[in-house]
Amino acid sequence: GQSLEQPSEVTAVEGAIVQINCTYQTSGFYGLSWYQQHDGGAPTFLSYNALDGLEETGRFSSFLSRSDSYGYLLLQELQMKDSASYFCAVIDKTGGGNKLTFGTGTQLKVEL
Amino acid sequence: DSGVTQTPKHLITATGQRVTLRCSPRSGDLSVYWYQQSLDQGLQFLIQYYNGEERAKGNILERFSAQQFPDLHSELNLSSLELGDSALYFCASSVVAGGPDNEQFFGPGTRLTVL
Numbered sequence: 001g002q003s004l005e006q007p008s009e010v011t012a013v014e015g016a017i018v019q020i021n022c023t024y025q026t027s028g029f030y031g032l033s034w035y036q037q038h039d040g041g042a043p044t045f046l047s048y049n050a051l052d053g054l055e056e057t058g059r060f061s062s063f064l065s066r067s068d069s070y071g072y073l074l075l076q077e078l079q080m081k082d083s084a085s086y087f088c089a090v091i092d093k094t095g096g097g098n099k100l101t102f103g104t105g106t107q108l109k110v111e112l
Numbered sequence: 113d114s115g116v117t118q119t120p121k122h123l124i125t126a127t128g129q130r131v132t133l134r135c136s137p138r139s140g141d142l143s144v145y146w147y148q149q150s151l152d153q154g155l156q157f158l159i160q161y162y163n164g165e166e167r168a169k170g171n172i173l174e175r176f177s178a179q180q181f182p183d184l185h186s187e188l189n190l191s192s193l194e195l196g197d198s199a200l201y202f203c204a205s206s207v208v209a210g211g212p213d214n215e216q217f218f219g220p221g222t223r224l225t226v227l
Contacts, residue, residue: 031214042114042202042218043155050214087155091214097168097205098143100216102155 002026004088004103011109012078020073020106032064032071032094033100046073046086066098074111075108083110115139116219118203126223128207130191133222137184137205143167144186145206146178150199159188164212193226200224 004024012018022032031050035043049055049064049071061074075082085105092099115138125131137144146158157170161180172178175193180186190197200223204216 033214043204044114044218045215048214052226075179097160097162098145099160099168099170100145100147100157101170102157108166 002028002090002092002101004090004101006086006088007102009109010108011111013111014078014080015037015077017074017106018078018108020075020086020088022071022073022103024069024071024088024090024103026069026090026092026101028092028099029066029090030096031091033089033091033101034073035087035089035102036084037087037105039073043087048091048105050077056092078110079111080112083108114217116203116205116217118201118219118222120218120222122223123224124227125193126227127195129191129193130189131193131224133188133190133201133203133224134220135186135188135203135205137186137203138217141205141207141217142184143205143207144180144184145204146172146186146188147202147204147218148199149202149221150196153199155202158188161192171191190224195226198224198226 034046037043047062064071088103089100117136142163149155158172160168204218
């Protein structure tokens with residue numbers, strides 16, 4: 001089976017940097033994705049890592065260590081609009097499909 | 113706006129009933145995915161279709177079924193509804209032919225309430 005662990009809640013101030021960690025135990029692993037979801041909204045894609053290392057996309061970066069079954073999302077120069085839930089998700093392409101297993105989500109609160 | 117549309121936005125029905133949720137993927141996307149999001153279970157993958165064929169299956173109940181039509185839209189059928197089926201149901205799409213499929217585009221969801 002698949003299990004992913006993330007902190008349930010993180011609080012930070014505007015302008016700060018925050019890191020959201022994700023550890024996973026999976027039977028099939030192709031890559032790790034991150035999605036953002038505002039209350040009542042749809043998840044939106046943030047980043048994806050298939051190989052070890054850091055991927056940077058604007059204020060957001062994502063890191064993966066396959067040997068440690070660990071990844072993180074780094075958000076820099078936090079803005080109030082970044083207050084949302086963040087989900088890591090393991091991509092499993094076993095059998096030719098493209099299955100996403102989501103973590104339980106981390107609620108980020110950005111304060112003034 | 114992701115380009116994925118879902119209807120209806122809200123659905124209220126009674127236990128034992130059957131409903132159909134509809135999804136139109138982004139123009140050109142061949143894969144459609146269905147997810148269920150509830151407070152106690154989180155965001156759970158149900159099923160994936162690629163160009164009309166089932167490609168991957170998650171924790172989808174036997175009471176639930178889906179299909180993807182030749183025009184690539186998809187429907188999720190939920191039958192013998194129970195209170196616990198109340199949730200937000202998302203459809204997502206990905207992969208233009210020959211392109212990467214690592215990013216999924218989610219629709220706005222259908223909120224199902226079973227009374």
